[in-house]
Amino acid sequence: MTVKIGLIGCGGIAEVHLRGYLQVEDARVTAVCDVVEEVARQRAEMAGGAQVFSTIQSLLAGSDVDAVDICLPHHLHKDAIVAAANAGKHILCEKPLCLTLEEAAAVQKAVSDNGVILMCAHNQLFKPAVQRARQLIEEGALGQVYELRTTDSFYHSFNMETIGWRGHREMIGGGELIDTGYHPSYLLLYLAGSEPVEVSAMLSNHRLHFMDGEDSAQVLVRFADGKVGNIVTSWAYEPTPNTEKFQVVAERGYIYSEAGGDLHYKIRGSEPVTIPLPKTSGFNEEIADFITCVREKRRPIHNEADGINVLKVILGAYQSVAEKRTIIL
Known part of the structure; x- marks a missing residue:
C-alpha cells in the first residue's frame, strides 16, 4: 500500500520534507497546498505531478490523501492540525506543535476524538548519536543521570528584509527559543526521559534587534x-568549535556528541570510548518513520503528548523571564 501525503505549506522546509518522501518507496506526495500558487506548483512538479490546492480545506475535501505534512508558520499549526484530524487524516507537523496550552488542548482533543496518529517533526531525535545515547542511558550504562546540556547555536544572517514572519512575535510565538531553540528543548526532554517540573530562563537579544523577540536563550529545567x-x-553568534550537541553527566561517567556525529562516552575506571556514527540531519529518517507509523498504526517517537511537554518548557521559560522567577509546571 502506498501512503498518500498532502503537503500543507510549500516553503523552504517543505522541500526538505518532500525530498524525504522521494526516498521512501511506499509513500508519495499526491497533493500540495500553499497560498502562493507558483511555489505550490514547484513542489507539485518536484513530487512528480501532485494536485495543487490553495487552501487546507480544499485539499482535505478534494484529494484522497491518507496523511498530511504540515510545514506552515507556527501560528497556523493548530488550525491545520485540527482540520486534518477532523478529516480523519494522520499528521506530521513541523515544530512547534502550536503556540499556547489552549491550542494544545484543542490539538489533543481533535487527535484523540478522531483516532489519528500525530507525529511531531523532531528530526534531531533520529540522529544515530541521539538514539545510541538514549539506549546507553536506558540500559543503565551511566548509572543515575545527574545533569544534561543540549545546544543549538549559530550565526544567522537574518535581516529586516529576510526574516519574514519569524520577526513577528504573534506569528512565531516568541523568538529564537520557540524556533531553533525548540530542537535542543525536545532533545533535552528525550534524553532526560522524565517529566519537566520547573523552568527558569534568561533571554537576550544580542544582535538581531529588529526582532520582536529574543535571538538567544538559556533555560534551566x-x-x-x-x-x-x-x-x-x-x-x-558562531559557537566555539568544542561546543557539544549534547552532553550527559551521571553517576558512573559521561556521554557527549559534538555536532550530533560520533558519540563519546567514558565509564569511571575505564578508558574513553568513541563510537563512529554518521552525521545526518535526521529528516529522511523522520519521514520514513512517519510512514511506518501510519502503516503499522504505532505510536510515533514523539506524539502530541511529547510535543505539549516541550511547549510547556518553552512557555514556562517565557513566563520565567516575564515574572523574574522559577516557574512550576
Whole structure:
C-alpha cells in the first residue's frame, strides 16, 4: 500500500520534507497546498505531478490523501492540525506543535476524538548519536543521570528584509527559543526521559534587534526524578568549535556528541570510548518513520503528548523571564 501525503505549506522546509518522501518507496506526495500558487506548483512538479490546492480545506475535501505534512508558520499549526484530524487524516507537523496550552488542548482533543496518529517533526531525535545515547542511558550504562546540556547555536544572517514572519512575535510565538531553540528543548526532554517540573530562563537579544523577540536563550529545567537540564541556543553568534550537541553527566561517567556525529562516552575506571556514527540531519529518517507509523498504526517517537511537554518548557521559560522567577509546571 502506498501512503498518500498532502503537503500543507510549500516553503523552504517543505522541500526538505518532500525530498524525504522521494526516498521512501511506499509513500508519495499526491497533493500540495500553499497560498502562493507558483511555489505550490514547484513542489507539485518536484513530487512528480501532485494536485495543487490553495487552501487546507480544499485539499482535505478534494484529494484522497491518507496523511498530511504540515510545514506552515507556527501560528497556523493548530488550525491545520485540527482540520486534518477532523478529516480523519494522520499528521506530521513541523515544530512547534502550536503556540499556547489552549491550542494544545484543542490539538489533543481533535487527535484523540478522531483516532489519528500525530507525529511531531523532531528530526534531531533520529540522529544515530541521539538514539545510541538514549539506549546507553536506558540500559543503565551511566548509572543515575545527574545533569544534561543540549545546544543549538549559530550565526544567522537574518535581516529586516529576510526574516519574514519569524520577526513577528504573534506569528512565531516568541523568538529564537520557540524556533531553533525548540530542537535542543525536545532533545533535552528525550534524553532526560522524565517529566519537566520547573523552568527558569534568561533571554537576550544580542544582535538581531529588529526582532520582536529574543535571538538567544538559556533555560534551566528540573525534572521529576531530580535531573537538571540546561538548554543553550542562539541565532546571534558562531559557537566555539568544542561546543557539544549534547552532553550527559551521571553517576558512573559521561556521554557527549559534538555536532550530533560520533558519540563519546567514558565509564569511571575505564578508558574513553568513541563510537563512529554518521552525521545526518535526521529528516529522511523522520519521514520514513512517519510512514511506518501510519502503516503499522504505532505510536510515533514523539506524539502530541511529547510535543505539549516541550511547549510547556518553552512557555514556562517565557513566563520565567516575564515574572523574574522559577516557574512550576
